[in-house]
Amino acid sequence: MGYKKSILEFIEKSRRVLKVSKKPDREEYFTVAKVTGIGIIIIGVIGLIITLLTQILGK
Incomplete structure (x- = not known):
């Protein structure tokens, strides 16, 4: 009955x-x-920059 309360x-x-x-x-x-x-938009741009940096620095 506690759930009713x-x-x-x-x-x-x-x-x-x-x-x-x-x-x-x-x-x-x-x-x-x-x-x-x-x-x-800001979060998308930050994500794009991080993705580009990881691709450039990863090679």
């Missing part, structure tokens, strides 16, 4: 989070999308 506690905590959260407006959404895109 933990499930109910999880549901109550989830409700609390949903009450205080808000839907992002258009500007906030695009800002987050830009930052995420820039991060993905």
Whole structure:
């Protein structure tokens, strides 16, 4: 019966989070999308540089 209590506690905590959260407006959404895109590009460039360096130095 302990699992029912933990499930109910999880549901109550989830409700609390949903009450205080808000839907992002258009500007906030695009800002987050830009930052995420820039991060993905930076990580890709770092991976490309590491791959090129290992190929050059490996020979």
